[in-house]
Amino acid sequence: MHPALQGLVTIILGVGGCVAYFYLSNQILDKVLFPARGQNAGRNITRANMIRPWLFVLPALLALGLYLAYPVVETLRLSLTERVTMSDGSTTYNWVGVDNYAQMFNEPKFWEAMRNNIMWLFVVPAFSTAFGLLAAQLTDRIKWGNVAKSMIFMPMAISFVGAAVIFKLVYDMRPVTQDQIGVLNALYLTFGGTEPKAWLTIPVWNNFFLMAVLIWIQTGFAMVILSAALRGIPEGTIEAAIVDGANPFQLFFKIKVPQIQGTILVVWTTITIVVLKVFDIVFAMTNGQWETQVLANYMFDKLFRANDWGVGSASAMVIMLLVTPILIWNVRNARKEMK
Amino acid sequence: MDSIAGSKSSLTWAVNISVVLLVALWLFPTVGLLVSSFRTSDQIATSGWWKALFPSVQNLTLRADAPELQVREGDLYVIEGDLFEVGKDVEISVFGVSSRAIDAFKVGETGELVKGGDITVSVEGHYRMTNIEPFEGSRGQRIFVTAKTPPEFTLDNYHNVLFDPSNREGMAKAFFNTLTVTIPATIIPIVIAAFAAYALAWMEFPGRALLIAAIVGLLVVPLQLALIPLLKFHNEIGIGKGYLGAWMAHTGFGLPLAIYLLRNYMVGLPRDIIENAKVDGASDFQIFVKIILPLSFPALASFAIFQFLWTWNDLLVALVFLIDSTGETTVMTKQIVELLGTRGGNWEILATSAFVSIAVPLAVFFAMQKYLVRGLLAGSVK
Structure with a gap:
């Protein structure tokens, strides 16, 4: 069957199936199991209403359980086992305890990935938030601010892979005898450089050239959220500060920024999560060569190139561990808000 | 505001x-790629794209007509013609x-051919070769010129990448594959999530509060954990x-965000409407379909855009769950990564x-x- 047709059938089956499930299960509940008539009508209605919520959440629960909750447990289990192919072609999983972790901790590539990830964790959220805040503050004050905003926001729609191509062109290098076609080298030579550089192959610094791609993408996100927060600041505090003679910089750093601290923190953590999962940019631009490895790409390497599920799962657990503090913080905040 | 600030x-x-600079900085890389996609490979390789908008001086290798x-003409053998289209600037x-010696002669001077003549x-590129002996050989004389040519753009790259059926690296198939992945993957989670929300x-x-907390937690669980299991x-x-x-x-993977966004929106709908409908004898199913869904359109649109962008731009899920060894189901992101590997220097294709x-x-x-911004504001966990 043609994939497009298959897709159409899936939409119809998927959507139709969902709607049919919700409709029929409600009908069965009301008409067959607990009909709202006869001598138990009152009790039946109460019972039906106790069950109904579960009918509504059941498909979502199953999908969430299977696609997100179960994998966490299963990955933990796999990280403690070793996959062995038996002579008859079947695979078994032998319990090896923490051997996978021990093996991983002995690999320099893993520590390289950890080091780079930590650099990413500090640099990307810091710069995205700072640029976002700057853009939000500046664009709020000018007439064509909305146009400017949507230009800075635009990279959000571009895939990491697309952004990788865009920035590979920026970082392109030609021999010194030819015209440079990459902007960075062209600028570098104009402002006193003598030799064009292959930016992505210079260890340690190349990480920052990769980070620039993500900063470029995430700044728009930070700007949108922070701009809304800036507009939410009560006018009174600003007017009072102006009356007291605050200059625009004092106004911004001493009055506005402290009032949106909470939002800045939210933006920071959201970008942190994106950074922890960053894969496509590194995969497409350097594939971890020249000391640019990051955890997510290291894991992909282990799983699908080295075919080592044990160490691969162990590195996935490291990513999970790094996300966990944010996870707990988010859950606690959400619970506080509901009360 | 400006006046009270006394600025x-x-x-x-x-x-x-500052804003002009910031916007320029943010647009510059993308514009570079866009401009490059309308240039020939020669143009891209010989000059930066920012020069494409202006006339450029190029060294070209051209060929005169064959002997x-x-x-x-009288005693002389003559080959005459134009190196460029007539009328080109x-x-x-x-x-x-x-x-x-590609710059041996100035325009207007008479140059000597290596084999005589x-x-x-x-x-403007009109040439005239004369010799007392007949010109020999099967191919025309090579002529090297240094010329200032006007900016030139072409649609050939797009034709080549999208509509050339013999191009095995073309994007047409990958484009439809991406579409095939994206549309069901956008619609189905919305339906499931809307009921749950x-x-x-x-x-x-x-257990409702516990479920909501669990969904907030699942929002940040890294995709990476799910791959192998x-x-x-x-x-x-x-x-x-x-x-x-x-x-x-x-x-x-899309469900946690979908449920979270939709629930936050639905909670904010006025309680009166729902209670009045209940008093009038509407069932939960009817309330949901006839009242809640139409009112939740902005939130549904927000999530739909997120999910669409995310599935369209995705590489990891496609690599792991979709593309088998035959490569028949390749998507565009994967195709581009392949091109980066095999055609790293062919910028016109890339x-x-x-x-x-x-x-x-x-x-x-x-x-x-508008909906994207609204969704972002609602979706960032406060």
């Missing part, structure tokens, strides 16, 4: 200029007939790698392919930016 016009100027076209400064070239927002049941699961139930697996994976894949999300982005 001087110089500050306003500074702000305007079989020579004519006799070129300006030749120097020329040569040997690759070792003379040549003249005019500023309604229950979590407006129905009382034990789910690939194993898909192999065990026999669907292996393919569209079905990719749709299911995208649905599962730039065009990348832009084909970027164009659709950009169109969606500009058309529905």
